[in-house]
Amino acid sequence: MNQPDFYRAFEDRHRGSRELIKARLEVYKPFVQPLRDLMQSSRALDLGCGRGEWLELTEQWGFDGQGVDLSEGMLEACRQRGLKVERDDALQKLHSMAPGSLVLITAFHLIEHIPFDQVRELIDASRHALCPGGLLILETPNPENLIVGATNFYLDPTHIRPVPPLLLSFATEHAGFTRNKVVRLQQPELAPGRLGISDVLGAVSPDYSVICQKAADSDVMQRFDVAFEGEHGVSLESLAHDYDARWVAKFTAYDSQIDIRMRQMHAHARQADARARQARIWAQNAEARSDLTEFKLSEATALLLRIEQQLGVAQAHLHAVLESNSWRLTAPLRALIKPARRLTHAAREGRLGSGIKRRIKSLIRATAAQVNRRPLLKRSAHRILNCVPPLKRRLAAMLAPVQAAAWTDNMTQAPDTLSPDACAILRQLKQSQRGLEKI
Structure with missing residues (x-):
């Protein structure tokens, strides 16, 4: 070529x-x-x-x-x-x-x-x-x-x-x-x-x-x-200037965004600091309340110890009183004081006779109950009462309502199993019991 x-x-x-x-x-x-x-x-x-x-x-x-x-x-x-x-x-x-x-x-x-x-x-x-x-x-x-x-x-x-x-x-x-x-x-x-x-x-x-x-x-x-x-x-100058301006605008936008983010971070930091201060205050208050509670608990414990000590002293005094000779010697007097007060109160209300009668009946019934629970004593009581027939009849009439009531109570535990005739007899016994109680 x-x-x-x-x-x-x-x-x-x-x-x-x-x-x-x-x-x-x-x-x-x-x-x-x-x-x-x-x-x-x-x-x-x-x-x-x-x-x-x-x-x-x-x-x-x-x-x-x-x-x-x-x-x-x-x-x-x-x-x-x-x-x-x-x-x-x-x-x-x-x-x-x-x-x-x-x-x-x-x-x-x-x-x-x-x-x-x-x-x-x-x-x-x-x-x-x-x-x-x-x-x-x-x-x-x-x-x-x-x-x-x-x-x-x-x-x-x-x-x-x-x-x-x-x-x-x-x-x-x-x-x-x-x-x-x-x-x-x-x-x-x-x-x-x-x-x-x-x-x-x-x-x-x-x-x-x-x-x-x-x-x-x-x-x-x-x-x-x-x-x-x-x-x-x-030209190179104009193109470089445009390039710089573009990146300056970008960096300005980035700086603005960074500035906004920094302000947001500072705001979050201030909020976090405020929350931390509040938490410290709450912790101090909680610690103070804990100290106060502990102090009050120690006071309550000391008070409880004193009460226990006083209770022990009171129990010792009470035990000494109950074990004393004066307490035992005054026992019959204390036993008479309560019935005497009741009789005095019944006399004021005009029911002294009926009150004495009820007390005697109650005493007889309690005695009969104690006798019934001891077979040997029960046989002895029957031999004595057989010698005095009028007293035996009187005591039998007095104790009959109690025995009828016990029997009727047992019968009423299963009323659905009784016949109509049994229910009628039960009603008659209850009426008889009420009549005896009025005597």
Whole structure:
């Protein structure tokens, strides 16, 4: 493969299709269109014309364009499309042009291939070859794009060094051009609100151009004001600023959230501290109540001990009294006092006789009950009463109600088992018992 074919194949691979390049070059139409409307001449010169995309556009816009290049492969591509090109050195071609003979000079991706002294010479020669109001357009890779400046720029082995926008802009100003503008190109679309570090590295416009204009009458210059006042592309400074602003906004939001959380944590801590103080107060109160309860318990224990001691003393005194001779000697007197009091009370109420009778009956019945429980004594009592029949009948009549009551009580334990005749006899016995009790 010969050398011209190599660079043509390289540009076809990495520069993009002809349609893509022509679409990108449309950005210059607002700058160059007033030239065709104002200037009598329409001569334009494209330095390093390459495959001729720009020559095709200027021809469509009404310019008389000519291109020069040193690559025979590139020139052959232009000739195949009927474009006016020749093989020549850019600086030599400029120096051969008559002063003020051109309205437009362009150099797309040329200056990065030559030393900077020659770049300055190209700028100066272009100013002399342009007519008043004529334009010089210099497009080159943008080293503000960090990926371009660090990597992609060196894909082309004929590149010498990248030229920063400020340097190229100053060079055109120093050469005597009245005004210039940096136009950044081909930047990718950025998703709103999603700017990342990869965008800062590679989303800056990968190419830029400096468009400079030679001095002319104010009427001519004013026709270009709108184009020169517009903004184009993305600079590293603006993208880095947007990136910083985005993260500052995020950090501000994070700080605000952290501040809110910290205030909430402080509030929770204060609440926890208050609860801890309250718990300590409750614990102190509980301890004080416990101490008071313990004190009262000890007092109650001491009081109980004293009561037990006094009770022991009282029991000792009572035992001494009960065991004393005076208590035993006064026992008959105490036995008579209670019945005497009852008799006195019955006399006051007028029931002394009936009271004595009931007491005697009760005594006889109690004696009979004691006798009945002792068979030997019971037989002796029967022998004595058999000697005194009237007394026996009297005692039998007195004791009959008690025995009948005991029998009727036994009979009433199962009333459901008695016959009607037995129930009638039981009723008669109860009536007899009540009659005997009234005697």
